[in-house]
Amino acid sequence: MKTLLFKPFEKYSEQKLLIVGIIGTLIGAFLTYIFNCKFTRALKIIPIDDASIGLSVINSIVIVCCLTLFLFIAAKYTYKRTRFIDILVTAMVAYMPLYILTLLNINNNLKILTEDAIKHASLELANQVPLNIHIPLLLVRLLNFAILAWFIALLYNGFKTAANAKGTKAIVVFALAILLADIVSKIIIHQLN
């Protein structure tokens, strides 16, 4: 189970991972659309009013492409024999847990919660935020953190397997690649939307 959840790249062939990755990305884009969410960059999801299926798919593709591109450059720098397909499936499969976050916005719950929190903050009543906003907001943040940690763990394990990465240098180039993918995906998504 641990292998399946955190290290699938060590066990499963690239063909199987590619199929899972493509199906997962399409389902994820669909969930983003039906639950009115939008990935504004690789590491950020927000609730919106009118999601479109086309833009949801395009945003998912942009994010996967950015992650693949920068991770591939980092992997090639670390290990010359890295294959593109291994990095592509890593980006697609590792990103799948982030689509779970879209479920938080069922019935626009997350949007309503966020708006309430903003309203209290703007009224300078932050210290008087009622518990029915405070506790769900805390739970959302905790779930966000857990899912983000899962995504990073999956992505790093995939990168490590694809690039035979070891040591501090690999961790540094990996972190830089994610940072760049996040920034570039934000710019491209902003231009496209």
Next chain:
Amino acid sequence: MKKLPVNCPSCESPLVASQLSCSECETVISGSYSLPVLLQLSKDDQDFIFEFILTSGSLKKMAAKMEKSYPTVRNKLDDILEKINQLKN
């Protein structure tokens, strides 16, 4: 099958063969012969190389046989190559 010890259990230095004998005529040869590099690898690494030869050097076939992904098997081979280079130097 008994596992061939390659390092001294006391000081961990590489062991050498100091006596060879013929099981037929009981001739005994004494001396100091270093172990071949492949024999100095761990049992796990030796088994991996054996499988590698049996699959005609196909990492894809090995990955399928070992139920591991291709890069995992390739990384293992790279690690063994690194160990062999260290042992040779």
